[in-house]
Amino acid sequence: MKVKTLGQFIIEKQTDFPYAKGELSRLLRDIGIAAKIVNRAVNKAGLVEILGETGEVNVQGEQVKKLDVFANEQFIAALKAGGECCAIASEENEDIIPIDSEVSKNAKYVVAIDPLDGSSNIDVNVSVGTIFSIYRRISLAGPGTIEDFFQRGTEQVAAGYVIYGSSAMLVYTTGKGVNGFTLDPSIGEFCLSHPNMKTPKSGAVYSINEGNYLHFPEGVKKYIKYCQEEDKPSARPYSSRYIGSGVADIHRNLIVGGIYIYPTTTKSPKGKLRLLYECNPLAFIIEQAGGKATDGTNRILEINVTELHQRTPLFIGAQSMVDKAMEFMEATS
Ligand code: AHG
Ligand code: MN
Numbered sequence: 046m047k048v049k050t051l052g053q054f055i056i057e058k059q060t061d062f063p064y065a066k067g068e069l070s071r072l073l074r075d076i077g078i079a080a081k082i083v084n085r086a087v088n089k090a091g092l093v094e095i096l097g098e099t100g101e102v103n104v105q106g107e108q109v110k111k112l113d114v115f116a117n118e119q120f121i122a123a124l125k126a127g128g129e130c131c132a133i134a135s136e137e138n139e140d141i142i143p144i145d146s147e148v149s150k151n152a153k154y155v156v157a158i159d160p161l162d163g164s165s166n167i168d169v170n171v172s173v174g175t176i177f178s179i180y181r182r183i184s185l186a187g188p189g190t191i192e193d194f195f196q197r198g199t200e201q202v203a204a205g206y207v208i209y210g211s212s213a214m215l216v217y218t219t220g221k222g223v224n225g226f227t228l229d230p231s232i233g234e235f236c237l238s239h240p241n242m243k244t245p246k247s248g249a250v251y252s253i254n255e256g257n258y259l260h261f262p263e264g265v266k267k268y269i270k271y272c273q274e275e276d277k278p279s280a281r282p283y284s285s286r287y288i289g290s291g292v293a294d295i296h297r298n299l300i301v302g303g304i305y306i307y308p309t310t311t312k313s314p315k316g317k318l319r320l321l322y323e324c325n326p327l328a329f330i331i332e333q334a335g336g337k338a339t340d341g342t343n344r345i346l347e348i349n350v351t352e353l354h355q356r357t358p359l360f361i362g363a364q365s366m367v368d369k370a371m372e373f374m375e376a377t378s
């Protein structure tokens with residue numbers, strides 16, 4: 046079998062962007078490099094001093110894990126060194142990180158990133174991930190500004206995630222379908238393993254943290270009951286699968302067909318997940334794979350962005366399942 050590496054694939058696809066000069070390709074390459082370094086750390090996690098908490102609390106009020114910090118540093122370093130990115134927005138940093146360096150002075154892109162998704166799973170050897178979203182800058186020159194990030198998800202130039210699982214995979218889209226690459230540790234390269242990924246129109250898996258059940262909106266409670274009812278033609282009851290790493294849950298559902306929901310709760314009245322570096326990139330990928338992503342009413346990619354760490358509820362996955370969940374939401378609103 047002929048192996049195609051991520052680098053080779055990106056060069057081949059550059060012809061999709063006749064006016065591009067390879068900057069986006071280099072940006073994706075830089076993200077791939079950081080992903081490999083993070084993967085190496087994740088693989089050795091029990092052996093090296095990288096498990097546990099730093100003792101700090103991040104802008105979201107969450108305990109910061111050492112691997113959160115490590116991953117954040119690696120992606121920032123790779124993006125700074127690569128020269129194609131003029132500002133970074135990260136889950137781990139309250140403000141944007143403008144990049145003001147000689148190599149980045151002509152950079153056209155900004156990157157929003159969740160360097161480590163699923164932090165609660167780091168210490169227990171369960172899959173974690175990275176999520177990234179790339180926009181063309183709006184500001185004209187110099188380091189990027191916060192306004193560069195206040196663009197709707199529909200304006201994303203590319204988005205992707207890395208899953209550090211039983212194997213490491215990088216999945217990305219530039220708006221022309223979704224492709225997945227598995228890391229071959231023997232050559233240290235991401236190799237095309239899942240070309241043109243499509244998600245089933247319907248599925249039989251639902252993923253939601255049911256521990257929050259009492260705090261869910263009525264529509265979500267009713268939809269969960271619907272998932273649990275017996276009905277042969279629609280393959281119900283569905284299976285419940287929830288890892289707690291959004292990337293891993295959504296990746297599995299992409300492949301087998303399913304719905305992932307993180308609704309509003311009384312604790313998190315705006316939802317928990319962040320629009321910029323979690324929901325928008327995942328929505329872009331799932332839409333490109335033929336699925337759907339909404340906040341229960343509106344398309345995720347059309348939500349106005351007014352805050353860096355803006356939160357939104359998320360209903361994402363197979364089209365018919367998201368539509369059904371939205372019917373329940375509408376009926377109870
Ligand atoms: P992060 O580790 O970047 O903070 O994100 C975790 C997110 C998401 O990946 C996951 O599905 C969800 O939070 C889990 O939240 P609960 O523990 O509340 O279910
Ligand atoms: Mn996350």
Ligand code: MN
Pocket residue numbers: 136159160161162163164
């Ligand atoms: Mn995170």
